[in-house]
Amino acid sequence: MNDGFAIKTEKLTKKFGDFTAVDHISFDVKKGEIFGFLGPNGAGKSTTIRMLCTLSRPTAGTATVAGLDVIKEDSHVREHIGLVSEKLIMYDRLTARENLRLFGNLYDIPKEELEKRIDELLGFVRMQEWGDHQIRTFSTGMKQRINVIRALLNQPEILFLDEPTLGLDPQSTNEIRELTRKINTDRKTTIILTTHMMTEADLLCDRIGIIDKGKIVALDTPANLKKMLSGKEVSNIILDIPNLTNDMVEGLKVLPSVKSVEMDADMHVMVKATGNDAFDNVIDLIRKKNGKIASMKNIEPTLEDVFLHITGHEVRDEKVLKPSNASSHFGPPGMRSRQRVR
Amino acid sequence: MAKSNLMKHSLWICWKDLLEFSRNRIALVMLVLMPLLMMLMVGFIFPSASSVSNTPVAIADLDEGLGNVTLSHQFAATLETFGNQSGLMKMSSATGFDDIKMKIQNAEVSGGIIIEANFTENLLTGKQAYITIVTDQSNPQMSTILQQILSSTIDELGNMQARYGLNQNFNVSLSNATAMIEPYKVNVEGIVPGTPSYFQFMAPGVMAMVVMMSMMTGLPHAISYEKDIGTMDGMMVAPIRRLSIILGKVLAQTVRGMVQGIIILIMAVAIFGVVIYGNIGLVFFILFLCVFSFVGLGILITSFTDKEETASMVMMTLMFPMMFLSGVFFPIQQMPWYMQDIANVLPLTYATSALRNVMVLGSDVSAIVFPLTFLIVFGVVMLLVAIPMFKKGMSR
Numbered sequence: 228m229n230d231g232f233a234i235k236t237e238k239l240t241k242k243f244g245d246f247t248a249v250d251h252i253s254f255d256v257k258k259g260e261i262f263g264f265l266g267p268n269g270a271g272k273s274t275t276i277r278m279l280c281t282l283s284r285p286t287a288g289t290a291t292v293a294g295l296d297v298i299k300e301d302s303h304v305r306e307h308i309g310l311v312s313e314k315l316i317m318y319d320r321l322t323a324r325e326n327l328r329l330f331g332n333l334y335d336i337p338k339e340e341l342e343k344r345i346d347e348l349l350g351f352v353r354m355q356e357w358g359d360h361q362i363r364t365f366s367t368g369m370k371q372r373i374n375v376i377r378a379l380l381n382q383p384e385i386l387f388l389d390e391p392t393l394g395l396d397p398q399s400t401n402e403i404r405e406l407t408r409k410i411n412t413d414r415k416t417t418i419i420l421t422t423h424m425m426t427e428a429d430l431l432c433d434r435i436g437i438i439d440k441g442k443i444v445a446l447d448t449p450a451n452l453k454k455m456l457s458g459k460e461v462s463n464i465i466l467d468i469p470n471l472t473n474d475m476v477e478g479l480k481v482l483p484s485v486k487s488v489e490m491d492a493d494m495h496v497m498v499k500a501t502g503n504d505a506f507d508n509v510i511d512l513i514r515k516k517n518g519k520i521a522s523m524k525n526i527e528p529t530l531e532d533v534f535l536h537i538t539g540h541e542v543r544d545e546k547v548l549k550p551s552n553a554s555s556h557f558g559p560p561g562m563r564s565r566q567r568v569r
Numbered sequence: 570m571a572k573s574n575l576m577k578h579s580l581w582i583c584w585k586d587l588l589e590f591s592r593n594r595i596a597l598v599m600l601v602l603m604p605l606l607m608m609l610m611v612g613f614i615f616p617s618a619s620s621v622s623n624t625p626v627a628i629a630d631l632d633e634g635l636g637n638v639t640l641s642h643q644f645a646a647t648l649e650t651f652g653n654q655s656g657l658m659k660m661s662s663a664t665g666f667d668d669i670k671m672k673i674q675n676a677e678v679s680g681g682i683i684i685e686a687n688f689t690e691n692l693l694t695g696k697q698a699y700i701t702i703v704t705d706q707s708n709p710q711m712s713t714i715l716q717q718i719l720s721s722t723i724d725e726l727g728n729m730q731a732r733y734g735l736n737q738n739f740n741v742s743l744s745n746a747t748a749m750i751e752p753y754k755v756n757v758e759g760i761v762p763g764t765p766s767y768f769q770f771m772a773p774g775v776m777a778m779v780v781m782m783s784m785m786t787g788l789p790h791a792i793s794y795e796k797d798i799g800t801m802d803g804m805m806v807a808p809i810r811r812l813s814i815i816l817g818k819v820l821a822q823t824v825r826g827m828v829q830g831i832i833i834l835i836m837a838v839a840i841f842g843v844v845i846y847g848n849i850g851l852v853f854f855i856l857f858l859c860v861f862s863f864v865g866l867g868i869l870i871t872s873f874t875d876k877e878e879t880a881s882m883v884m885m886t887l888m889f890p891m892m893f894l895s896g897v898f899f900p901i902q903q904m905p906w907y908m909q910d911i912a913n914v915l916p917l918t919y920a921t922s923a924l925r926n927v928m929v930l931g932s933d934v935s936a937i938v939f940p941l942t943f944l945i946v947f948g949v950v951m952l953l954v955a956i957p958m959f960k961k962g963m964s965r
Contacts, residue, residue, distance in 0.1 A: 280806050305808040314799025318585060320592040325585075332581045333807035335574060361592070377803070 230294075233258045233385050233417040234279060238288035241274050248274040250441035251288065256419060256434075258384075261411050263432030264421040265530065271441040272421035273313060276389050279419070280310050293384050306334070309378030309386045309416075313393060315370055316377060319363040323354065323373045326362060327380060334381040341380075348376035352406060368399025375406055379414070386410060388420045392427060400427075407431055425530035435530070439538045452533045462505045463526035464498045468518050471496065475516045484508050575816070578809045582817025586791060587824060600825075604779045604833035608841055611771045611898065622656050624715060627663035627672050627681040632688040640689040640698075647726055648682070657718055666703065673705045680704055680715045692730075760930060769844065772837040773924035774897030776830055780859050781917055783829045784822055785888050788867030789880035791818050792959075797877050801963075811960045819864050826860040827853075846931030855927065855937075858944040859920035865951025866916075872959040891917045919943045 234256040241249040249271040256262040264272040277283035279292050281301040290297045293307035310316070317326050324345060331341040349355045352372040362370060371391065378386060388407065392400040408431065410416050422428050428435050429449050437445040437452070445452060468475065471494050479488045479498060485508075486499040498509055506525070513520055590596055628648065632641030645660075652658035661678065663669045669681030681703035691698045702719050704712035728750050735746040795801040804814050834852065837843040845852060867884075874880040893899070894908060895917035901909055912918050919940035926932040926940075934941070 280802075282802055282805055302808050302810075305806055308806065310802065310806045312799055312802050314802070316800050316803030318589055318800060320589045321585065325588065329581055329585050330803060330807065333578055333804065333809050335577075335808075 231258055232256065233260075234262075234290065234292050234419065236279075236288065236290040239275065239278060239285055239290050240287040241271075241278055241283060242286045247441050249278070249285075252438070252441070252443050253288075254436055254443055254446060256385075256417060258417055259411075259415055260433040261407070261418045261420060261431050263428040263435040264419070264438050265423070265425070265428040265435050265534070266421075266438035267423055270438045272423075272438055273389050275438070276310075276312075276387050276419065276421060280308060280387055281305055282310075306381065307384045309381065309383035311371075311375050311378045311386070311388045311391050313390045315374050317362045317370060317374055320361055322359050322361050323349070323365075324358040326373065327377055330377050331380045336380065344380060344382075348379055351379075351409075352376055366399070368395055368402060371395060371399060371403055372406065375403065375410075379410065379416075382414075383416065385417045385419065388418060390421055390423070392422070392424070404431060425534070429530050437534060437537060439534075444537050445533070449530065452530065455533060455536065462500050463532075464500060464506065464509055465524045465526060466496045466498065466509070466513070466520060467522040468494060468496060468513060469521055470517075470519050472516070472518075475513060475518050478512050478516060479509065482508050482512060575810055575813045578813035579816035579820060582804065582814060583820035583824070586818065586821035590821075590825065600783075600829060601832055603782075604775070604829065604836055605840075607775050607779055608768070608772070608833065608836060611775055623659045624657065624680070624711075625661060625678040626652070626658045626715070626719075627661050627669045627678040629663040629665050629669060629681065629683045631665060631686045632684050633686050633690070635690045635693050638689055638693065640692050641684045644684065644688070644726065648722065651722055651726075666701075669703045673703070679708070679711055680719070682719060768837065768841040769929055770925075771897075772833075772841065772843045773928045774895075774921045776833050776837070776856065777859050777917055777920040777924055778892055778895075778897050779833050780826045780830045780856060781863055781891065781920075782888060784826050784860060784863040784867055785884045786881065787822050787825055788818070788864070789871050789874075789877055789884055791822060792868070792871040793874060793877040793880040796875065805963060811963055812956065814963075815868060815956060815959055819868070822864060822867070823857075823860050826863075827856060830856040830860070843928070845928045847927035848933065851927050851934060852924065855920060855923045855941070855944075858941060858948070859916070859924075862916040862920070862944045862948040862951070865948050865953075865955045868959050869951055869955035872955060872962040891915050894918070896921050916944055916947045919947075 232255050234254075236255075237253050238251040239249060239253070240247065240251050252271075252275065264275065266272050274283065278285050279290055279297060281297050281304050284298065292304045295304045295307070297304055316330075318329075321329070327345045327348070328341065331345065336344065345358070346355070349358050352375070354369065354372060357365070357369065357373075362373065365373070375388075375391065391407065392403050395403060404427065407418060407420065411418050420428075420431060432449060434446065434448050435452060436443045445455075471490075476488055476490065476496070479485055479496070482500070484500045484502045484505045486501060488499075489497040491497070500509065510520065510523075628645055630641050630645055632639055634641075649660040652660050663672060663678075663681060666681075666683060669678070669683070672678045673681065683701040683703065685699040685701065688698045688700075690696075700723055702716055704716055706712065728747075731750050732743055732746040735741040735749065736743055741749065792801075795804075801814075805811075831853075834845075834856075838845065866887075870883050870887075871880050874883055890911075894901075894904070894912045895915050896912065897917070901912045901918065904912065923937040923940035923944075926937050930936075
């Protein structure tokens with residue numbers, strides 16, 4: 228418990244029949260950090276979370292959560308964790324308070340203490356006045372806020388957030404991200420987050436584990452991950468050329484250092500190039516063709532690039548072979564959106 | 570974890586389920602509507618003597634008379650008066666068999682009576698007079714009933730004729746004449762007073778059936794649906810025993826099933842005039858055992874099906890044979906032996922027979938020990954199989 232790690236896994240593996248969802252992954256999560264699992268849908272993120280939450284039994288390997296073994300001490304693990312899964316864990320026809328009261332009682336929180344915590348948590352997400360309204364009357368963002376504080380009722384040391392912003396509008400997405408950061412700083416809660424959104428991982432996480440096809444392919448801070456690319460790898464150059472011609476574009480494409488050229492409707496040209504002289508080469512070519520460079524930007528490599536570099540393919544939904552909740556059957560690819568309970 | 574917590578947790582889950590249910594207006598309406606429709610349906614769809622009223626019957630008088638006497642007119646008139654007075658039949662005339670046949674085919678009448686050509690002649694010459702009843706074979710129940718009514722009416726008319734003849738021709742007093750014609754007088758007496766209405770017969774079965782249906786459809790919803798929408802994870806990730814989840818669900822469904830049973834009982838008594846001859850407490854106890862015996866089965870099914878859809882499908886598949894084989898509608902004794910064997914392992918069969926025994930015949934516990942034992946054993950065995958299955962299915 229006192230070794231500074233919230234989670235340790237050793238060759239954690241989960242198979243569904245012939246399909247290996249999680250393939251011998253070993254990693255540690257430090258206490259107090261926000262740790263992100265980044266990967267396309269079906270990469271094994273949720274399955275890993277489910278194993279760590281004791282909802283799914285590992286096929287092989289071990290994991291300790293809050294210093295407790297997820298298989299042998301599963302019921303004790305549960306006392307120390309909170310889960311916000313992909314699907315809302317809320318009963319639509321119950322009010323926010325009733326929902327919180329129900330789950331609080333499942334954690335044996337004494338009555339007065341529970342009411343105190345409910346008030347405090349509703350205040351934490353600025354929803355005091357909504358406590359006595361039924362969940363079904365809430366917007367998706369409001370539902371998710373209540374859903375998040377539900378996972379905080381037992382004051383967990385470790386909070387699991389499985390795609391917490393999936394299906395939310397941009398404003399709610401920001402709210403939930405802020406909330407996540409606030410939980411981490413104010414309450415010193417270790418947070419394990421899964422996402423398939425690069426920006427989200429980049430914004431929130433102290434460290435990121437990139438997971439692809441059930442394996443962790445890279446694990447570091449966002450900055451270090453990006454450093455893997457800068458200099459030696461790709462430069463993203465955005466050029467604004469008012470008198471852009473096809474000739475210039477074709478010219479750019481055949482430059483040896485240029486990897487790809489893309490254009491948008493506003494005559495912005497996005498060039499991906501490698502090597503230290505990439506800038507010089509691009510400028511020389513445009514000047515030679517009498518192009519006028521109005522502006523030029525070098526964009527930092529994104530995690531998207533990192534992912535592409537490491538896995539050799541882009542972050543997009545692969546054929547999803549993913550178990551539905553609490554069962555060994557695979558859901559169809561279309562089933563990934565957040566289920567709205569009516 | 571302490572036992573008190575196990576109970577406390579399950580009570581909370583039960584509370585949650587019932588609260589959710591009570592806020593679902595449609596579900597609440599259905600809770601009342603379903604048994605009402607069931608009672609109405611089974612009470613009225615099966616034809617009985619009382620369901621014959623103003624049935625159109627065609628009468629063809631082919632009697633040629635003898636001399637200037639035509640006795641058939643008198644006969645037809647009596648029949649018509651009887652039909653009108655009792656409200657059973659509405660007579661119309663026809664020209665003969667072919668005409669009646671056509672009228673039955675056109676659904677103008679439900680049956681016909683033909684008074685044969687030599688009716689008067691036979692009567693007056695001391696022979697038997699012939700009357701033919703034409704029935705509609707496409708509606709066997711109705712024609713059986715009509716046939717019974719017509720036969721007994723005609724018999725009665727015949728008896729009157731005979732009594733009159735004896736009185737007139739042999740100077741026998743009317744009461745003696747009755748004894749001569751009908752030496753045996755049959756009295757029917759059940760073991761409880763009064764003639765049981767059809768509802769009386771159906772109500773116990775319908776009660777057991779509705780309780781079964783509510784359990785069989787309620788449990789997949791309560792368990793598989795929660796798995797489907799992911800809320801089950803919320804309970805699974807809490808430090809509570811798996812057993813308390815099942816117990817909570819079972820408790821909530823039991824309460825729901827009992828409420829449904831009580832509603833239908835009240836309806837049966839208040840609306841359909843069913844009389845309960847036995848102990849009302851015993852009726853509740855049987856209802857409870859009925860619920861109990863289905864809970865295990867319900868959990869078993871939901872534990873190996875992953876989606877609500879699948880669970881409901883399996884439930885439906887099991888429910889229909891149970892409904893028809895358990896003697897709710899048709900007496901088991903009428904079925905072929907292999908069907909009887911199947912019926913004899915269905916809990917609904919025993920729930921129905923126990924309820925019928927207590928409600929209709931006023932039996933006490935000693936008469937229904939076997940059905941009660943069966944229900945308990947069935948429930949316990951199912952739960953013993955279902956609970957480990959459920960736990961296993963939960964942590965895949």
